[in-house]
Amino acid sequence: MASPAVDGSEALERIAREIRSCTRCPLHQQRTQAVPGEGPADAPLLFVGEGPGAEEDVQGRPFVGAAGRLLDRLLGSIRIPRERVFITNTVRCRPPGNREPHPDEVAACLPYLVRQMSVLHPRVVCLLGATATRALLGSDQKLNQVRGRALREAGRWWFATYHPAAALRSASLANALQEDFRRLRRLVDVEWGTEDPARWKPGALHKIFAHPQPTEPVLLAEAGTLRISWEVRGVHPVFRTESALAELLRRFVLRQRPAEPGVGLEVLKLETTDGSGRPVPPENPDCAHLHAEVRLVGGA
Template identity: 45%
Template sequence: MGDAPEGPQKSTAPTLEVLRDEVAACVRCQELATTRTQTVFGVGSRDARLCFMGEAPGADEDRQGEPFVGRAGQLLNKIIQACRMQREEVYILNVLKCRPPGNRNPNPAEAANCSGFLNRQLELIEPEYICCLGAVAAQNLLQTQTPIGRLRGRVHEYRGIKVVCTYHPAYLLRNPSAKKDAWEDMKMLMGLMGVQL
């Protein structure tokens, strides 16, 4: 089987700071560990009601060590502000904590290797809501192969947390006509959260 993972390693880190150190020391995915500049853990309020989750860091994120700081991140900031929130009020993270070379999609073994970190991160933050940005994030969190177009428009659940799926901001930059659909998703999410838009 080669270097197939033995399954996700469960983290018992007592705090986000300890978990961040575990992530920074991780070398389970040899290719990612040797090509990354640094790990990209996540940012935001540790008391956030809402987490935005993408698939993996890109080049800008790998350089700065923070998720969603490039063009897609700027669009995400505008979406957050349109929802009457600030970036500092939410928590932003990715399925993978390392940039895949060439910004390729995470492979299943990489996602499995990182899932213990992701699960513990969500346990420590205890959000009420997760917004999955794009198919990779949604399919990994919800353990499904259903396309993003079919996951949108309804509320899913992950370990008691309400999950809404929408298009990734990078997709919206390439396909501006999809912004209308993404805004409908955000209005649905804000309605669940009791936020008047």
């Protein structure tokens, strides 16, 4: 019987063949070849850029030009081998003159990405640039407002940052991109550690939470709702979004309980405040506490 990774590789190759012969949008007319993307079928980390450039169009591979070389250096700087990640783009055919893809071209190509993700099941998706961010997180999302922070949606982590091509044109963007990759590494560390309890270091929560003691007991023994207040002053900046804090809270509480298949934690309400109890958004440097109303769901 074929292993899941082999099955996944075959499924990805089937999608890649469709992409190479695709004529769904006008971008196929001027391409040398389409660029489906590359990486292992069990890659836990997916990168999504904008579209192929001149080098990619010739070689049929993603991120092999100057921006790709910068991506390789960024990955090296956070000790993640390129061979372990899947790299692709929002559109798979080169827009003429490297212009931004039109919304109808993005819409035509997006189903391929959805299908690739349904094979890959990436635990972390890194969106490189505004086009990928709008395509995957919603057309109203502004890159500057979401970049550098983990968002938890649809059962996986999303992390947006600048496109390496933009960083090649601006030293300040290059510095910001490097800092974002350090944050991405932090997110990946927590995610990989959390998913595999054998690799979970006892001190890992202390790395996330400077003061991990909740003021209410978190060992939820029965159904019902409970309010939890949490000192979150030391939460790493990458997790300072409502959706990320809610996910960390879920994991922390469930780890206090004996493992029970199908039991989850629903976060009914979540509010963050400063040291004086005034509501502030999680990304505010003065944010000090998280107050949540939670209940156990599922199980026998």
